[in-house]
Amino acid sequence: MSSEAPDPLQHIGAALFRPLGVEGVYARTALYEDLVERLTAFISRQRDRSAEILRFPPLMSREQLEKSGYLKSFPNLLGCVCALQGTEAEIRAAAERYEEGADWTRALAPADLVLSPAACYPVYPLVARRGAVPPDGLLFDVAADCFRREPSRSLDRLQSFRMREFVRIGPPEEILAFRQHWMERAQRLAAQLALPCRLDAASDPFFGRVGQVMAVSQLQQSLKFELLIPYYAGAKPTACMSFNYHRDQFGVIWGLKDEAGATAHTGCVAFGMDRLAVALFCVHGLELARWPGSVRAALAL
Structure with missing residues (x-):
């Protein structure tokens, strides 16, 4: 007899995904993809009209990712x-x-x-080639299929997943205001979707002992927050959105400066599209016709 506890999400996974022989990499069913498309449209309706829209391929330049510092911080996740x-x-x-x-x-x-391990990495070298950052900064709406080498049977930790981001580049006060705005707005959006959530400070999964120090520093400086959603009662909540302030890290790396020569700061709000979609099914069930009316209206179901 198996000693493993039954997976409370097994029936959800069976309806949404088809195995492809590798943990964390799945074919996606029509039921699932239809919801992801509606969720994508819901997020697009929140986009500022000034945002430049870019959709990136699942691949990016190795040289650019190395220069960005990813290899130093997360070598174990790189594909x-x-x-x-x-x-x-x-x-x-x-x-x-x-x-x-x-x-x-x-x-x-x-x-x-x-x-690509995240949707925003190609933005910064692209902006660097354009010259000076304008006084009121820049705003991008980006998306990509991403990969992180984290084999897992859990539906909240896929190796191949989709990420949507709003990326802000400009003076530090503008970046902090942008992040604060989205931290507040995200909770209202979760309420529209009837998803229980809480906001909490967080750190990235930096690699090794040095990474532990970096994670503590990130927490102490309040550089990252996450919107946490439990998939079911009593479950450890899953980070479905993140709100990140990079300070001048990418500005220094890529030489992003305004017309006066000041280094630009950057920040982003990231939507884990697959995690949000799975959360909706876990909380509301597989029968979309029985979802709350407010959720159906928000997603145009």
Whole structure:
């Protein structure tokens, strides 16, 4: 007899996803995708009209991600793209090793691409190429399919997931005001969707012992907050949105300056699209017709 406790979300997962042989990577059903599309439209209706809209591919420049500092902070989460390189004969020989039962992956070499770990990283080098940041700053609406190497059976920790972000670039007081606005607004949006939530200070999962010090510093400086939603009664709440103040980190790295030469600060509000969608199904059930009227209206169901 198995000693494992039954998964309270098993029936939810069975209705929303189809296994693909790797934990945290799933095919998504029509029921699930329809809700994600409606949730996407709901978030789009909250967008400031001044925001520039960008949709990024699931890949980005390895050099840009290295420069951003991700490799130093989260090397264990990074997914790198590798490829067979060399002459036709060398590539064919590597492919034939598989047929022989040998390890063909030894012939792989890293490409100049990585899987995007967050939607906002490509924004900063893009802005850097444009020149000075205008006095009133910049606002972006970005989205991407993202990857973090965290194999898990839990529905709140996928390896392949979708992230939507509103990114603000400008003077520090503007970034802090932007973040505060969204911390308050996010709770109202959760109420519209009838999702129980609370806001709390948080830290990123920095790697190793040095990372523990970085996490403490991040908490002490109140640089990150999360909107936490429990999937079911008694469950540890899941971070479904985050509100981040990067200070001048990316401004220094990418040389983002205003016309007076002051380094720009950056911040973002991130929507975990898959976590929010799963939360809606967990809280309200699989029968959309029985969801609260206010939620159905908000999502145009």
